[in-house]
Amino acid sequence: MTAARPQPPAAEPQPNAAPDGAVLTALLQAADQEVPAAVALRRELHASPELGGHETRTASRVAAALGEPDAPSVTTGRLARIGAAGGPSVAIRAELDALPLTEQTPVAWASRNGASHSCGHDVHLAALTVAGRAVRRVGGPLPLVAVLQPREESYPSGAQDMVGSPQLEAQDVRAVVGAHVHPYAARGQVSVGPGPVNAAHDEVTITVRGRGGHAAYPHVTRDPVLAAAHVILALQHLISRRTDPMHSAVLTIGTVQAGTAANVIPEQVVITGSLRTFDPADRASLWSAVSATAGATAEAYECAAQASFVRGEPVLNNDPALATAAAACLDRAGLRVVEPLRSCGSDDFAYYCTRYPSLMMFVGVGQPGTPDGPGLHHPAFLPPEETVGEVARAMLAGYVAACSVVLPDAAAQAHGDATDSMQIAPDGGGGPH
Numbered sequence: 379m380t381a382a383r384p385q386p387p388a389a390e391p392q393p394n395a396a397p398d399g400a401v402l403t404a405l406l407q408a409a410d411q412e413v414p415a416a417v418a419l420r421r422e423l424h425a426s427p428e429l430g431g432h433e434t435r436t437a438s439r440v441a442a443a444l445g446e447p448d449a450p451s452v453t454t455g456r457l458a459r460i461g462a463a464g465g466p467s468v469a470i471r472a473e474l475d476a477l478p479l480t481e482q483t484p485v486a487w488a489s490r491n492g493a494s495h496s497c498g499h500d501v502h503l504a505a506l507t508v509a510g511r512a513v514r515r516v517g518g519p520l521p522l523v524a525v526l527q528p529r530e531e532s533y534p535s536g537a538q539d540m541v542g543s544p545q546l547e548a549q550d551v552r553a554v555v556g557a558h559v560h561p562y563a564a565r566g567q568v569s570v571g572p573g574p575v576n577a578a579h580d581e582v583t584i585t586v587r588g589r590g591g592h593a594a595y596p597h598v599t600r601d602p603v604l605a606a607a608h609v610i611l612a613l614q615h616l617i618s619r620r621t622d623p624m625h626s627a628v629l630t631i632g633t634v635q636a637g638t639a640a641n642v643i644p645e646q647v648v649i650t651g652s653l654r655t656f657d658p659a660d661r662a663s664l665w666s667a668v669s670a671t672a673g674a675t676a677e678a679y680e681c682a683a684q685a686s687f688v689r690g691e692p693v694l695n696n697d698p699a700l701a702t703a704a705a706a707c708l709d710r711a712g713l714r715v716v717e718p719l720r721s722c723g724s725d726d727f728a729y730y731c732t733r734y735p736s737l738m739m740f741v742g743v744g745q746p747g748t749p750d751g752p753g754l755h756h757p758a759f760l761p762p763e764e765t766v767g768e769v770a771r772a773m774l775a776g777y778v779a780a781c782s783v784v785l786p787d788a789a790a791q792a793h794g795d796a797t798d799s800m801q802i803a804p805d806g807g808g809g810p811h
């Protein structure tokens with residue numbers, strides 16, 4: 379999964395100034411008390427997942443658990459601000475949606491509705507309630523904006539609803555933190571690599587058209603199945619022969635749809651695939667190479683092929699200053715920072731990176747002795763319950779780190795007035811869980 383490409387230097391843990399450490403310690407202690415209720419919430423969310431674009435019940439439930447039942451909506455998502463109403467803030471994003479998969483786990487709280495939290499979003503949401511409630515209890519250096527984001531798993535992705543929306547703009551967000559469970563790192567480990575950690579992702583559809591007819595008379599047809607087979611083979615050379623070997627890229631053909639009967643040559647074949655790149659120039663040149671190669675190859679079989687693309691997420695670029703600061707805070711939170719995981723996976727968190735300094739952390743949920751266990755998007759994927767607390771610790775470490783990076787800038791901008799933004803919570807918890 380880790381891409382073979384030049385690796386930016388790993389984030390070196392730096393000793394942090396005492397105030398950050400004291401804040402983080404207080405937040406982590408408060409978080410410990412919130413974990414049992416969050417584990418129960420995780421089970422509840424897991425048992426009744428909602429698909430992308432339909433997450434209103436999940437969003438309401440999590441907003442209520444954060445003590446912000448009236449948090450404003452952004453499409454089917456919500457934005458819950460914890461702390462002072464105005465001024466700079468740090469956002470933590472969690473995804474609301476599940477996958478259209480039939481769950482295959484043995485737990486009593488498994489989903490039975492044909493959708494499944496097989497990407498761990500239930501864990502992220504529960505962890506975010508821990509982080510939000512901890513900030514409400516003990517206060518934090520800056521207000522925390524919980525971004526309950528819809529449609530991470532489908533296009534158009536929900537991050538685009540949030541980024542640039544007037545509701546998010548009104549929050550004066552100065553940094554965005556995300557955490558995703560990851561089975562390729564062990565429990566207790568966190569990857570927090572600076573720079574690019576996930577690829578840009580586009581979907582390609584190629585329609586190969588021929589002339590259909592009887593299977594016994596191929597000579598009077600133009601068989602698009604044969605042409606499509608050669609198109610697929612030819613496309614696989616675009617990465618190995620046309621892309622700089624030092625640049626990571628992948629083209630996977632995921633579906634091929636052709637025909638309705640064994641004895642009929644169909645009129646057309648539709649191929650879909652996934653193109654992932656890190657370099658914008660590779661992205662552009664591969665789009666045109668896919669079109670040209672498909673067209674020319676089909677033409678050799680007297681067929682025609684046309685490619686179209688749906689532009690997906692950009693490259694997910696972690697802000698280096700946030701990554702460095704987070705490494706120190708994660709260490710203090712008892713989590714081990716490991717060699718950065720970089721892959722051709724994609725996540726629409728990348729859209730936040732285009733607008734704000736942002737940081738995606740991969741929180742290990744791998745179990746010793748089960749390297750081939752179910753991975754992300756597998757119907758049997760089920761991070762253990764302890765990971766709710768571990769992801770929450772990572773989120774709080776990322777939040778405190780982001781505050782430490784953001785505050786000097788905010789203070790300079792406010793002419794030294796930023797100390798007013800320190801807020802201590804008036805109550806001990808806030809809202810139902």
Ligand SMILES: [Zn+2]
Nearest residue numbers: 497498499558
């Ligand atoms: Zn996910």
